[in-house]
Amino acid sequence: xxxxxxxxxxxxCKLLGFxxxxxxxxxxxxxxDVNEIVxxxxxxxxxxxxxxxxxxxxxxxxxxxxxxxxxxxxxxPATSLHLTYHLLGDGEDRGKALAKILWVYxxxxxxAAIDELPDFxxxxxxxxxxxxxxxxxxxxxxxxxxxxxxAERLQKDKHPYGGLMxxxxxxxxxxxxxxxxxxxxxx
Numbered sequence: 708x709x710x711x712x713x714x715x716x717x718x719x720c721k722l723l724g725f726x727x728x729x730x731x732x733x734x735x736x737x738x739x740d741v742n743e744i745v746x747x748x749x750x751x752x753x754x755x756x757x758x759x760x761x762x763x764x765x766x767x768x769x770x771x772x773x774x775x776x777x778x779x780x781x782x783x784p785a786t787s788l789h790l791t792y793h794l795l796g797d798g799e800d801r802g803k804a805l806a807k808i809l810w811v812y813x814x815x816x817x818x819a820a821i822d823e824l825p826d827f828x829x830x831x832x833x834x835x836x837x838x839x840x841x842x843x844x845x846x847x848x849x850x851x852x853x854x855x856x857x858a859e860r861l862q863k864d865k866h867p868y869g870g871l872m873x874x875x876x877x878x879x880x881x882x883x884x885x886x887x888x889x890x891x892x893x894x
Contacts (some may be wrong), residue, residue: 712835715747715748715749715810716878717835717836717837718744718747718748718836718838719753719874719878720832720833720835720878721750721833721836721837722741722744722745722757723832723871723874723875724828724829724830724831724836724880725737725829726741726757726760726815726828726871727774727788727828727829727832727868727875728837728842728870729776729777730764730769730772730773730776732769734764734769734772735769738761738764738765741761742761745757745758746759748865749798753874753877756870756871756873756874757870757871757874758812759870760867760868760870760871763867766772767867775867775868776868779861779866779868779869786857786860786861786866788827788828788829789824789826789827789828790826790827790828790831790850790851790853790854790857791804791805791808791824791826791850791853792826792859792878793853793856794849794850794852794853804826804846804849805824805825805826807846808825808826808846808847808850809825810846811846811847812825812834814839815834815838817834817837817838819834826850828854828875830853831847831850831851832875834847835879851879854872854876854879855876855880857872857876858872858873858875858876859870
């Protein structure tokens with residue numbers, strides 16, 4: 708199979724997965740490492756979007772970061788980071804899609820966190836960073852199709868996470884368009 712993601716894309720997936728996690732108190736100690744990684748991003752526009760987000764994080768109290776994150780990603784279903792929710796809502800079909808994604812993880816040897824559903828965007832990004840071209844990953848490509856709409860919503864609202872989601876959409880877009888049949892067939 709042809710490699711869709713570059714090594715730089717994989718590094719950015721790992722970074723974006725980290726930045727899209729709930730803001731923890733440990734963020735302050737990890738920001739120096741994150742800033743170093745951002746400086747290795749070879750695309751100037753992407754690097755600037757990441758710098759802008761990090762400036763926001765560094766200038767915002769942790770409690771406010773946590774409130775902003777929770778309001779957007781935990782309390783608003785329209786911007787949930789659980790990707791299959793955007794495609795299937797809550798129900799039996801979503802449960803089947805989640806099981807299929809988990810199967811892909813296990814097949815590829817990825818040890819998925821047990822405290823999150825397998826369609827949680829930070830987890831999906833970490834998986835792509837470690838295994839960018841999984842075999843038989845149709846359920847995964849299908850759920851990634853929701854990222855562009857999610858990015859559009861956050862950008863429209865001028866949400867602090869809008870730029871990050873725009874980067875995610877840009878990075879995963881080649882995966883989605885390379886597997887267009889999966890969108891309608893599999894999830």
